[in-house]
Amino acid sequence: MLTIAFALVFFYAPNDADQGFIFKIFYVHVPMAIVALFGFVAGAVFAALHLRSQDSKWDMRSYVTIHISVILAVGVLVTGSIWARASWGHWWIWDEPMLVSFLIVFLLYATYWPLRFSIEDKEKQSRYASVFAIVAGAFVPLNFAAVRMAESFTHPQTATTTTSAPPSVTLTFLVALAGMTLLFITLCKYEMASKHATFRLRALRRRLAGDEDELALNGRSAAPQL
Amino acid sequence: MRSTVAALLSKELTLEWRTRESVPAMVLFSIATYVVFHFGLDRDRVTGDLASGVLWVTLLFAAILGVNRLFVAEYEQGGFDGFLLAPVDRTALLVAKALTLFLFLCIVEVVAVPAFALLLLGPPLTQALPELVLVLLLANAGIAVLGTLVAGLAIQTRARDLIVPLIALPLLVPVLLAAARCATPLLQDGGAGALPADWLAILAIYDLLFALIAYAVFDFLLED
Amino acid sequence: MRGSSVFAVPDPVPALALRGAGRRYGERAALRDLTLELEAGRTLVVFGPNGAGKTTLLRMLATLLRPHAGEVSVLGHQLPDEGYAVRGRVGFLGHEALLYRELSGRENLRFHARLHRVGVQRVDEVLDAVGMTARCGDPVAELSRGMVQRLAIARAVLHEPDLLLLDEPLANLDPAAAAQVAPLIGAGSGRTRVVTSHDPAGGLRGADLALGLKGGRVALLAPAAEVDPGQIAELYR
Numbered sequence: 001m002l003t004i005a006f007a008l009v010f011f012y013a014p015n016d017a018d019q020g021f022i023f024k025i026f027y028v029h030v031p032m033a034i035v036a037l038f039g040f041v042a043g044a045v046f047a048a049l050h051l052r053s054q055d056s057k058w059d060m061r062s063y064v065t066i067h068i069s070v071i072l073a074v075g076v077l078v079t080g081s082i083w084a085r086a087s088w089g090h091w092w093i094w095d096e097p098m099l100v101s102f103l104i105v106f107l108l109y110a111t112y113w114p115l116r117f118s119i120e121d122k123e124k125q126s127r128y129a130s131v132f133a134i135v136a137g138a139f140v141p142l143n144f145a146a147v148r149m150a151e152s153f154t155h156p157q158t159a160t161t162t163t164s165a166p167p168s169v170t171l172t173f174l175v176a177l178a179g180m181t182l183l184f185i186t187l188c189k190y191e192m193a194s195k196h197a198t199f200r201l202r203a204l205r206r207r208l209a210g211d212e213d214e215l216a217l218n219g220r221s222a223a224p225q226l
Numbered sequence: 227m228r229s230t231v232a233a234l235l236s237k238e239l240t241l242e243w244r245t246r247e248s249v250p251a252m253v254l255f256s257i258a259t260y261v262v263f264h265f266g267l268d269r270d271r272v273t274g275d276l277a278s279g280v281l282w283v284t285l286l287f288a289a290i291l292g293v294n295r296l297f298v299a300e301y302e303q304g305g306f307d308g309f310l311l312a313p314v315d316r317t318a319l320l321v322a323k324a325l326t327l328f329l330f331l332c333i334v335e336v337v338a339v340p341a342f343a344l345l346l347l348g349p350p351l352t353q354a355l356p357e358l359v360l361v362l363l364l365a366n367a368g369i370a371v372l373g374t375l376v377a378g379l380a381i382q383t384r385a386r387d388l389i390v391p392l393i394a395l396p397l398l399v400p401v402l403l404a405a406a407r408c409a410t411p412l413l414q415d416g417g418a419g420a421l422p423a424d425w426l427a428i429l430a431i432y433d434l435l436f437a438l439i440a441y442a443v444f445d446f447l448l449e450d
Numbered sequence: 451m452r453g454s455s456v457f458a459v460p461d462p463v464p465a466l467a468l469r470g471a472g473r474r475y476g477e478r479a480a481l482r483d484l485t486l487e488l489e490a491g492r493t494l495v496v497f498g499p500n501g502a503g504k505t506t507l508l509r510m511l512a513t514l515l516r517p518h519a520g521e522v523s524v525l526g527h528q529l530p531d532e533g534y535a536v537r538g539r540v541g542f543l544g545h546e547a548l549l550y551r552e553l554s555g556r557e558n559l560r561f562h563a564r565l566h567r568v569g570v571q572r573v574d575e576v577l578d579a580v581g582m583t584a585r586c587g588d589p590v591a592e593l594s595r596g597m598v599q600r601l602a603i604a605r606a607v608l609h610e611p612d613l614l615l616l617d618e619p620l621a622n623l624d625p626a627a628a629a630q631v632a633p634l635i636g637a638g639s640g641r642t643r644v645v646t647s648h649d650p651a652g653g654l655r656g657a658d659l660a661l662g663l664k665g666g667r668v669a670l671l672a673p674a675a676e677v678d679p680g681q682i683a684e685l686y687r
Binding site: 051104105107108110111114115118119120121124127128130131132134135136138139142143146147149150 | 375379380382383384385388389392393395396397399400403404407424428432435436439440442443446447449450
Binding site for chain 2: 512514544551552564565
């Protein structure tokens with residue numbers, strides 16, 4: 001079901017795009033940005049749930065959501081940069097609030113992994129990572145607001161792409177957005193499953209090694225650890 | 227709560243007075259940065275947005291030095307345990323540390339801003355001093371809150387010195403943005419312009435929001 | 451296995467009650483399945499080689515580490531939820547003195563007194579009791595380890611705690627200093643105590659209940675009077 005929707009976007013959406021070839025990237029760039037944004041916020045919500053429940057399942061979800069969102073953020077930067085090159089002739093445009101915000105957000109979230117890896121105690125690691133995710137998740141929309149304001153002050157006529165769009169564009173955009181959301185969820189699910197599998201494998205290996213003490217422990221904390 | 231904050235704060239200031247670890251380093255760093263800017267930009271005097279940018283970038287980097295040191299004494303000399311053993315509200319530590327950082331920044335600016343006027347600034351500093359002080363105080367509050375949060379996040383990591391600027395700089399971009407926009411008309415040649423009220427409001431709202439977030443999450447950095 | 455104290459009279463609220471208590475670091479268990487009870491006013495001595503879980507146990511009882519398994523009740527309060535009520539009634543003396551090196555002994559104690567809402571005259575009282583009145587103005591960094599330990603003891607008893615958690619309290623102390631601090635932290639102090647020790651005979655003296663830990667597990671739990679120092683030496687083998 002997810003795969004069908006996923007395929008639909010990639011085959012249907014480009015067919016509909018008749019505003020010139022490069023405009024097609026709009027269907028990738030903007031939904032990607034929106035989904036990544038919500039992904040960061042979702043990561044913060046999961047992190048808050050982790051801190052409340054002390055259940056490492058939420059930490060895992062927060063981790064995976066942020067992981068995929070950062071990948072999407074890189075996608076946003078790349079597609080945005082290509083778009084900027086095509087429409088303005090420069091690889092980087094400081095006037096485009098979306099791009100600038102995503103650069104800042106990407107720089108912030110890039111520290112998520114160094115932070116995690118440099119805290120040795122597992123429990124502390126996931127708690128600190130959750131605090132980071134909440135702070136960063138709150139920062140994302142605020143940063144967007146601030147940067148957008150800064151740009152609209154200096155350049156009041158910032159290109160707003162979605163105003164008075166023909167229905168075909170709106171439709172494709174919505175389908176693309178839904179597709180991107182599904183893609184995001186699929187990727188998260190996949191990543192989560194693979195993390196689970198890795199963890200199970202490690203537990204099984206340990207069982208084979210015959211360390212019964214550690215086995216008993218794992219039984220209690222079967223939830224994923226990172 | 228108030229007496230705990232007072233106890234922590236007076237301990238903090240006594241420690242800084244004894245060791246002179248943070249504030250002198252921050253002041254010297256600021257002045258060295260002006261020199262670097264002088265040669266890097268090849269300008270003898272700066273005005274308007276350039277002056278504002280130079281001033282804020284310098285202060286921001288100097289603040290990072292203070293943030294890096296903020297919890298080191300607690301971490302290395304058992305201050306966290308000593309505090310956690312006492313029957314006190316744990317938020318007091320956040321408040322006291324943020325106040326400490328705020329005071330440090332103010333002291334640094336008392337030296338670093340006149341030094342900026344002396345070394346690089348074109349128009350006289352006095353043309354909009356009260357407004358500039360207001361902007362400085364608001365920005366200090368934002369840096370203090372976020373700095374305390376970041377310092378608390380990074381203190382348990384092995385690579386603290388790397389993690390602090392990597393997290394703090396993006397988080398402080400809106401503060402820098404708003405503060406620099408606020409200060410630009412104040413540092414103009416030929417008379418100060420009006421203070422942009424909307425940017426001032428943004429700075430204040432940002433401070434307030436992160437103060438609330440820090441209040442909500444800080445306890446989790448202390449638990450074990 | 452249920453631990454018991456030597457004396458048959460049961461206190462309605464034991465100072466310590468642990469049931470299946472455990473704590474891990476990551477995937478490694480530092481302490482597991484510890485069950486014991488200690489009545490108020492009694493002393494528990496904890497033996498075990500390095501890494502056996504002694505410090506983990508003390509830190510857990512001091513509310514510095516949350517238990518991961520089992521039930522832990524200290525002074526009638528369940529941890530970690532009621533930690534707030536326990537803090538301030540516990541005197542913790544760990545490996546680290548918990549004193550700022552650049553502050554003087556008196557400044558450090560005054561700071562802790564303010565945190566614990568204890569009067570300033572109490573600071574001078576405990577400084578006198580540990581024999582540090584003469585050197586209390588010097589920065590902690592300039593003091594010898596024995597003197598720092600005496601200040602740490604003063605810090606631990608500053609707020610007249612009901613429960614003392616002492617991690618090798620007499621380390622770095624000469625016999626005279628050990629005798630001097632005995633009224634504060636010794637068996638005669640009248641406080642409930644949990645003391646770790648590496649000295650079988652010395653540790654058992656003045657103790658009511660003896661606990662031997664090895665690799666985080668309970669290897670020995672018996673009334674101190676029934677324990678032979680040889681059994682404890684066995685733990686270290």
